[in-house]
Amino acid sequence: MPKHREDLDRVFHALSDPTRRALIERLVRGPASVSELARPFEMALPSLLQHLSVLERAGLVTSSKVGRVRTFQLAVEALTPGAEWIGRQRLPAERRLDRLGDFLTPDTTKEN
Template sequence: MTGIAHRQIVSLMDKFLLDLDRAFSALSDPTRRAIVSRLCEGPKSVTELSEPFDLALPSLLKHVRVLEQSGLVSSEKTGRVRTCRIEPHALQATEAWIHQHIAGWEARLDRLETHIDRMKRN
């Protein structure tokens, strides 16, 4: 592998990890998780998003901005209406990361179970 290719791979990994950090940070807030859940049903205007929350519109918009900065949500304004939608690729990246770690833990637990079974037989 050339030095250039190695640097490109490291750069891509750094970007991937930074994107994950932003996504998990954004999802650490229950209001933002609820917003993402609602947007998984389909695009919604900010007014529609605000309906179940006891928040002032500026507060809700701050949550939307954090979600946009994380890449989980995008929005567009048409006239006076801002419509938000989920960005599936960002959720897929976090899902892939979680599944990778689940698979690792399942493999460890399987090895532990095999070891315990061996010890019981002996």
């Protein structure tokens, strides 16, 4: 399997979980420490760290550690391949729907 496909699989796998999507949504607002990210979730810290690890392996987030505080930030550019893939799938479908709409719409310019 080509590497870019494996990368895309990792991104979509990471985004398939609602907790990980919520973490991404929070990180859109800016970097946050693990404790800040954990606040809204009712789960053990090791479970949250597993979610962050999945996001980091997919390249969607990066982290840095200063002292005892680990901070995560969104890697915005990592979302681009997924968005491009979705766009490539959407365009042909939209064209088919446009053609269907043209077929189903009566042509009022023709005289009877």
